[in-house]
Amino acid sequence: MNRYRWLALPIAAAALAVVPWFTSDTIVQYGINALLVATLAQAWNIIGGFSGYPSFGNSVFYGLGTYGTAIAMAQLHWSFGSGLVFGAVLGVACALLFGIPILRLRGPYFAIATLGLAAVMSAITATVEIAGKNIGLILPLFRGDTLFYELSLILLVAATGTVAWIARSRFGAGLVAIREDEDAAQVMGINTTTYKVAALTVAALFSALAGGIHAYWITFIDPASAFDPSLNVRMVIMTLFGGPGTVLGPVLGALILSAVSEVLASQATGVASLFYGIVIVAAVLLMPKGLLDLVQGFRDSGWRYFVDNVRRYRI
Amino acid sequence: MTEPLFEVRGLTKRFRGLTAVSNVTFRVAAREIVGLIGPNGAGKTTIISLISGTLVPTAGDIVFEGRHIERLPAYRRARLGIGRTFQVMKPFPGLSVLENVTVGALFGTGGGERNRTRAEERAREWLKFTGLERRMDQRADALGGPDRKRLEFAKALAMNPKLLLLDEVMAGLTHVEVDEVVELIKKIREKGVTILVIEHVMKAIRRLADRLLVLHHGQQIAEGRTDEVLRDPRVVEAYLGKRRQ
Structure with a gap:
C-alpha cells in the first residue's frame, strides 16, 4: 500500500482537473475560489508554517498581483500572461523590499508590522492614478471558467509541489530550525536573514499569481477587495486548521473550510458569519497542530487527544 | 605554544554603562582544552557569545585560523568551524x-x-x-x-x-553524569576538536582543562596551567573571599 502512496497526489489532481466537464457552472465557480484560497493558504504555510513568521502581509502580495495584472491589462493593454508576470514581479519586489527590514522583527511585532504594510498598501493604491484610485479597474471580459479553473489548479499543484520540495530540502530544514529557535539556528550556520526573505519571496510569488488569476476572472477590482485583510485571516485559519508546516494540511484545511462556509452561506447566513471565529477557537483549543496531527493523534489516543491538548497548553 | 587556532586580543564588551568584559587577551592552541572560570557575572558567557557571534564586541580582535572574525555574523563563524552550546539549552523543541x-x-x-x-x-x-x-x-x-x-x-x-565552545554543560548533573560528560569531552578532543569550556564544577575542570583563564568582574585576573592557576591566591580570593588576617 505504502509503495503506491505517492500515486495518490497525481490521481487527486487528475480527478480535480476533470471536474469542470462533469459538474455545473456553480461548482466550477466555487472551485476556482476554493483552489485560489488553497494556493494562498499553501503560500502562507511557507512563511507562517515552516519559518514560523505569522505574516499578515500575504494579502498585500495577493493585492499587488491583482493590481499588477489589472494595470497591465486594463491600462497598458498587455496580454493576460504578461499581466500575470507583471503582478508577480510586483509581489516579489515588495517581499524583497520590505522583507529585509520587517523580518528583523519577531513574533507579534512582525505580525503587527505586516498588518501595517497591508493598510498602507491599500491606502496608497487608492491614490494612484494608473491604479484607478479608489474606484478600481475593470479588466477586459473573458468568459472561460474552465480555463480559470484549470489555471488555478495548476497553480495550487505548483505551490504544493514547491512545499513538498521544501519539506525534504536543506532549505526547509533551515526554515524549520528558524521557527523552532532562531538564535540556535544562526549559531549552527544558517543564514537566517536570507532564508526568511527567500521564504517570504516564494510565498509572495504564489500569492501574487493567485491574485492575478482572480483579477482576470472576476474582471473588476478595487482597493478594498484586493487588499482585504480578512483574506489573510482566512489563509491563517485554513493553514492552522489543516496543519501548519505540513505539505497537504493547508490544502485540506482550505478545501474543507471553504466547502463548509459555502454551504453555511447559502443555508444559514447567521451562522456563516460566525463560522471562521468558531473554527479558530475550536482549532486552537482542541487541535492546535492541525487536522493532520489530529488524525494521527486520534488514532493513537482516541478522545484523550483533545483532553491532552487542552491540558498541555493550559487553556 | 604551537601556532594558535584562535586568539582574542583586547576583547571588550560594554552594555550601556556596564563593562561585562574588559580587555581580555588569550590564545588557544589546536586540540587544547581551555577552561574559562570565574564567579557568577564575571563575563564568561559574554566571551563565548562574542566568539560565536551572538554578540558584537565593543572593541578588540578575534582571530580564528589567522582570520579576523569579530565583525562576521554568527552563521559565517559557524561555517568557519565554531560551534557552541548554550547554558540555557536551545534545542529545537518541536x-x-x-x-x-x-x-x-x-x-x-x-x-x-x-x-x-x-x-x-x-x-x-x-x-x-x-x-x-x-x-x-x-x-x-x-x-x-x-x-x-x-x-x-x-x-x-x-x-x-574545529572549535567547540561549551557553556556550563555540567550544571545540575549528578556526580556520575559529570564523570560521563568529562569522558565525552575528552573523546571529542581526541577527534581533534579544540575546546573552550565554561565550568563551575571544579572537579571536572581540574580533570579536563590544560589551561585556565580566570575572569572576575569582566577582568582577566589569571591565566596559565590549570594546577598553577588553582593555587593562585588571587583566584582563591575571587572564589572564596579574602582570608581574615
Whole structure:
C-alpha cells in the first residue's frame, strides 16, 4: 500500500482537473475560489508554517498581483500572461523590499508590522492614478471558467509541489530550525536573514499569481477587495486548521473550510458569519497542530487527544 | 605554544554603562582544552557569545585560523568551524532528536552536508557517540535534563566544528553524569576538536582543562596551567573571599 502512496497526489489532481466537464457552472465557480484560497493558504504555510513568521502581509502580495495584472491589462493593454508576470514581479519586489527590514522583527511585532504594510498598501493604491484610485479597474471580459479553473489548479499543484520540495530540502530544514529557535539556528550556520526573505519571496510569488488569476476572472477590482485583510485571516485559519508546516494540511484545511462556509452561506447566513471565529477557537483549543496531527493523534489516543491538548497548553 | 587556532586580543564588551568584559587577551592552541572560570557575572558567557557571534564586541580582535572574525555574523563563524552550546539549552523543541542533530550536519562547518539523507546518517553517528541513539525519535522537549545536555553536544558536534565552545554543560548533573560528560569531552578532543569550556564544577575542570583563564568582574585576573592557576591566591580570593588576617 505504502509503495503506491505517492500515486495518490497525481490521481487527486487528475480527478480535480476533470471536474469542470462533469459538474455545473456553480461548482466550477466555487472551485476556482476554493483552489485560489488553497494556493494562498499553501503560500502562507511557507512563511507562517515552516519559518514560523505569522505574516499578515500575504494579502498585500495577493493585492499587488491583482493590481499588477489589472494595470497591465486594463491600462497598458498587455496580454493576460504578461499581466500575470507583471503582478508577480510586483509581489516579489515588495517581499524583497520590505522583507529585509520587517523580518528583523519577531513574533507579534512582525505580525503587527505586516498588518501595517497591508493598510498602507491599500491606502496608497487608492491614490494612484494608473491604479484607478479608489474606484478600481475593470479588466477586459473573458468568459472561460474552465480555463480559470484549470489555471488555478495548476497553480495550487505548483505551490504544493514547491512545499513538498521544501519539506525534504536543506532549505526547509533551515526554515524549520528558524521557527523552532532562531538564535540556535544562526549559531549552527544558517543564514537566517536570507532564508526568511527567500521564504517570504516564494510565498509572495504564489500569492501574487493567485491574485492575478482572480483579477482576470472576476474582471473588476478595487482597493478594498484586493487588499482585504480578512483574506489573510482566512489563509491563517485554513493553514492552522489543516496543519501548519505540513505539505497537504493547508490544502485540506482550505478545501474543507471553504466547502463548509459555502454551504453555511447559502443555508444559514447567521451562522456563516460566525463560522471562521468558531473554527479558530475550536482549532486552537482542541487541535492546535492541525487536522493532520489530529488524525494521527486520534488514532493513537482516541478522545484523550483533545483532553491532552487542552491540558498541555493550559487553556 | 604551537601556532594558535584562535586568539582574542583586547576583547571588550560594554552594555550601556556596564563593562561585562574588559580587555581580555588569550590564545588557544589546536586540540587544547581551555577552561574559562570565574564567579557568577564575571563575563564568561559574554566571551563565548562574542566568539560565536551572538554578540558584537565593543572593541578588540578575534582571530580564528589567522582570520579576523569579530565583525562576521554568527552563521559565517559557524561555517568557519565554531560551534557552541548554550547554558540555557536551545534545542529545537518541536523536532525529533534526530532532526535536531541533522540540522547541525546540514549546516555547520563549510556549509555542512547538503544532502539530507547523508546528513541524517552523519547525525545518527553523533547520536551514537553521545549515547542518545535510543532517544532518536523522541521530541526534543520530551527529553530529561542529562539527555538535553547530550543533545546540545550532539547538535554542536554534528556541525563538525574545529572549535567547540561549551557553556556550563555540567550544571545540575549528578556526580556520575559529570564523570560521563568529562569522558565525552575528552573523546571529542581526541577527534581533534579544540575546546573552550565554561565550568563551575571544579572537579571536572581540574580533570579536563590544560589551561585556565580566570575572569572576575569582566577582568582577566589569571591565566596559565590549570594546577598553577588553582593555587593562585588571587583566584582563591575571587572564589572564596579574602582570608581574615
